[in-house]
Amino acid sequence: MRRLVVIGIGMGPQHVTPEAAAALSSVDYVLSFVKGADDPLVAVRAQVCRRFGDVPLVVVPDPPRDRADPADYPAAVRDWHAARVAAYRQVLTERPGDVALLAWGDPSLYDSTLRLVDALAADGDVTVEVVAGISAPQLLAARHRVVLHEVGQPVHVTTGRRLREAVDAGQDNLVVMLNSTVRLDGLADWQVWYGANLGAPGEQLVAGRVSDVQAQLVAARERARAADGWVMDVLLLRRERP
Structure with missing residues (x-):
């Protein structure tokens, strides 16, 4: 064997x-x-x-x-x-x-x-x-010094392809992976913590209210690709609480 x-x-x-x-x-x-x-x-x-x-x-x-x-x-x-x-x-x-x-x-x-x-x-x-290896969500949480879920609450892990489906189903705290693009239409009031090529020379970090940083997310992704020749990104999305 x-x-x-x-x-x-x-x-x-x-x-x-x-x-x-x-x-x-x-x-x-x-x-x-x-x-x-x-x-x-x-x-x-x-x-x-x-x-x-x-x-x-x-x-x-x-x-x-x-x-x-x-x-x-x-x-x-x-x-x-x-x-x-x-x-x-x-x-x-x-x-x-x-x-x-x-x-x-x-x-x-x-x-x-x-x-x-x-x-x-x-x-x-x-x-x-x-x-086992170190996962992208672990690295994202470490870089932004955040916990992936709120106290006593779950975190939903999904892909960029299925983000809209998850939001429509009521998920309001999500780790999103496998993103070919960053599409956050309708999520302007949400908070986002973003990382591209975490740990690589072209690492990029962005955090803030989606409406304030959406353009920065797109630019960060392109900077990561330009620096490393590839891009792998992950983001934590959380709906603002009243």
Whole structure:
């Protein structure tokens, strides 16, 4: 039985925990998808591999995905995941040894790595281990020095795609992830705490009343992309109390 280890790496080398570092040094190689010849996120993974055990990084072209807001979004994601599993399975067949997959943030939160691993483990010749990482909501709360929920109250975690649905359902304290754009129409009176590329060189922070800072949010996102070549952002949204 070979080991397949999923390791949360936060936003890069600075967030790799001692447990994650030990797991990295215990495998024979790290497997990663690459989106084009100059994928900046692969460069960050390579930094992690070099710093913690100088582990070889094996890259695989990422199968294409329909990102044009398809009518059946879950089906489009399922097809993409199936193609990713097939690509990984091909490498595992050709290359022996224990392998790690690096997950941004923590693999439990809006990350598909564990779903891919479940499909690979169904083949019956691997054992799966998971090492937790530092998640984007944790980093956001730390940077802004806030608690994600009010006293005795819940926090609703969702995506930019489903933000309006959550607000219409009555959610009034939300962590919002996977934002292709920052759309906060109708939320002018809400408070927002925003972070882009937290922990990276292009980190950007904005906080305030939505009506006062909405333009700043868009500008901050673009500054993060310009600095790092990519952008991952997260925000906490809270309705003002009377």
